[in-house]
Amino acid sequence: MKPSKLALPALFALAVFMVALPFGLKLHQQDFMISLLVWILVVSSYRLMALTGEYSLVHVVLMGAGAYGSALLAKLAGFSVWLAMPCGALVAAGLAAALSFPLFRMSGFYFLIGSFAAGEAIRLSWTYFTVPFGGPKGIKLIPSPELTLPGVGPIAFYEPIPYYYLTLIIVSISLYILYRLENSRIGLTMNAIHWRAPLAESVGVDTWRYRALAFVIASFFAGLAGALFCHYYGTANPSQFDVAAMVYVLIWVIVGGVSRFSGPIVGVVVLSVLNELFREAEQWRPLIYGCILIAAMFYLPDGLIGLPGRIRGWLDARRGAGAMVPGDGSEKPADFASSKQR
């Protein structure tokens, strides 16, 4: 995709907004923003996986693996949190690499079920082994990172605002890496596997390797998200990373739309913010959420990111029907030309 002229100023405006944002928010809203950033990283990394055409149900568990790995390294092995977080991400990536061998012998529905089983096995082992995973209660009192700047003194990362900025920086860098990867040669090959794996194979693509590569990289960033999560909230337990959380990730990704990089991000932001807005109407939240979901499935098959194109399409159709021959405006959806440029 070629960045348009507006992309840079828009990105800059977004950056300024994100930097200024926490000062206008209440404490619980600052908390919410941190977890939103973490989930943005989770859904974006999930998209890299989805690029090869496989949907897994183990992603959130691998996020948990990153959290457990980082927490244990910091608490038991005495690692600095700065080192423990990337190591936690590597734990998730390593687990994904090991899982690649059995899982990528399957594809489609079987892969989905296989990944679910693998995820539950990992999650149940956290519940079962009290040492070192802490059983059902998980790990508590996970330390937050420490940093002392010369002239400023120690930074209080247990406070929401400093941790928000830390998360913002790490998530932004991660998103940039994921975006570059998707638009590189490797992303093209992964996309090719999605469309026609046998054809890709016939011109020399080792499809197993590329599927595994997408899985490992996606899991690395999921693990990093998990590490960011646990060092702020101070706990990691098996129920945080259960199937319900995984289903939410799937919903965010699908409602947002998988056809573009921004899709899953739009999905998680819109749905989480709506969820947060209806906090007052606690009992009604599932109902409202459900209605939005059903509406999105019915009217926006391309996801929320397809919405501007659809609106343009409707407008064009109306204008066309008024002035020109009937049916002229419905010739092509307006987002068609912009959907794939190179």
Place this chain on the structure above:
Amino acid sequence: MALLEVRNVTKQFGGLLALNEVSFAVEAGEIRGLIGPNGAGKSTMFKTIAGFYTPTRGDILYEGASIAGSKAYANAARGVVRTFQETTLFQEMSVFENVLVGCHLRARSGVFSALLGLDRDKRLEAESRTEEVLEFMGLGARRQQLAKELPLGSQRALAIAVALAATPKLLLMDEPFAGMNPEETQHMMELTRKVRSSGVTIILVEHDMRAVMGLCEYITVLNFGSVLAQGTPAEVRNNDRVIEAYLGGA
């Protein structure tokens, strides 16, 4: 030495004997036809050479080395590339991107070099190779179109372009003429000859007898999983056993 040698290849699917002791050899520079009635084992033979099936018994030698049972992507790296029946393309990608994927073998790069932009030379080389192949196949003007928007003839040409991007020495073509009108068939025949004269050996599995007879110097006829006859188009056409297999015993 023959470029490809199929030696006593047998392929069994459970109780079904799809190929039974098939042997033939293809010389470099040939266009070889592989024909036979429905169910004769042509497609099985084709997929076995391409690395999509492993032979139950027997061996396949390419440039003197065994490639039996090796994976399709590994065969592609050696220079054995196949095309597909129907229009198997990356439908949602542009014509240019389709061929760019085909350049995988010369353009693949590691994660870090891709992220840091160190694969620039390879990328540019792949892009120039893509342009070259598109011009060669007469698709230059359509490079921005999506594959799914192309007419049938151009889709088939694109399928060959994707395969050519991988610089094959041996190109396996699976029914490239199916469903084409006479004009498209004519055009595809010219393209096939052009590919051959660029130094690519071709094995053609095809039902369209006119195309096969017009293109191939030598034809291998399969029936019930065995080689029924081999020879020039004229020899095959006048072979009684071939006539019987196609028209049924009288």
